[in-house]
Amino acid sequence: MKVAHEEIVDIKIHDTQMRENLKSAMHTLQKNRLRVIDEKFNDWQGLRFKAKQAKNSALSSLYDRLLEFEKNASKNGIKVHWANSDINACEIIYNLMIEKKISKILKGKSMASEEIGLNHYLEAKGVKAIETDLGELILQLNNETPVHIVVPAIHKNRYEVGKIFKEKLGANLENEPEKLNAIARKHLRSEFEGLKMGLSGVNFAMSKEGAFWLIENEGNGRMCTTACDIHVALCGIEKVMESFEDAATMVSLLTPSATGQFIPTYNNIISSPRKEGELDGPKEVHIILFDHNRSKMLNDKDYYEALRCIRCGACMNFCPVYDKIGGHTYQSVYPGPIGEVISPNLFGMKENGDILSFCSLCGRCSEVCPVKIPLADLIRKLRAAKIGQGSFGDINPNKTEAIAFKAFEKIATSPKIWNLTISNLHKFNWLLQKGKKSLPLIKKWSVYRNLPQVKYDIYEELEKIQGVSCE
């Protein structure tokens, strides 16, 4: 069950260990990304542009792309399933397990499976899904959800992981990464023995080739896709691209943006089940193409842009808010800037609209997004939708918020009133302190804020420097 966002922000912002862990991890990811772009790419901006065009072209002909993928994948011997909703997708997997008399599946990392709530669904039906990605395994053992779409347990340091392994797996208390890896490997090897069904996500599906591409760094994904009799892949419909060449453009951007690596450690391109005479590979390959409100986004003239997302996580890594509050605060499978855009679209504004207020609209996310999604603009549009401007599915506009924003609009669009207000704001701090005792809205707003003193001459200086009139 979700708790009020201000409550969880309050808890997380005081979690100094988590903030320390995130700060250090984000710093490394940022540094690595910048280094690899600088050292290995001549025309990073050109590549971003090419990727945006390729993805837009696939999205604008998505219906045809999907049918072409189904035709060619079926020809290759891959069984294609269609799911409208998250529940439909879970049912397909469960029914396959029942049909094949399987009570346990092993999963590679898949945000799609998190999105459809697969683990909980299967658990409620009395069967199991076991995580094999190291980060996901740590979280499953500790009964937690991912905090990040690429590095799900990035909020934990090695000492914390060592404690979890000791407590849940009965291992010796270790904190060296090699030793922790060895514990996880030993545990997972025993799970992989006799594996019947493996589940994976999909990074890109190629309609011309009828194949799909999965990248990973640990090798567990390859175990899930090749060491089993049956491989099931979960694929959001927006992952279907026209050709292998287009998908390769995306992969060139994805790994540097995600972890700062030039290329991924493992590339798995799956084009068919095991053929006659081949010694390994699954006997059956299934792919589930699921919608879950993506078609609705595709039909919106702005939100469709978020369907270009390749789930690299760079927008989170560079967000000045994310590393202060962590991914759990968003209470959605998709946190950070991209989460603020797709969570209200996929899961509903009513449940997810509050996270829109986490954004400072600094625009850093839009700058680093490899596929040029205008995240800050989309967040601003969703904020307007939340207070009843524009059309959006399930909103119940908050009237007080709408009035407050109307008043703000009046002030912010008149330079004279704006200058006058901003230079006198600090004089009202006493009123804020008084009001927060009786007015809950003011109390919420003022927990981490006060009214700053801004000198009017700043604007005069700006006018001089920029030659721009503030009038």
Ligand code: SF4
């Ligand atoms: S929105 Fe852009 S930066 Fe964020 S995860 Fe998606 S592709 Fe990466």
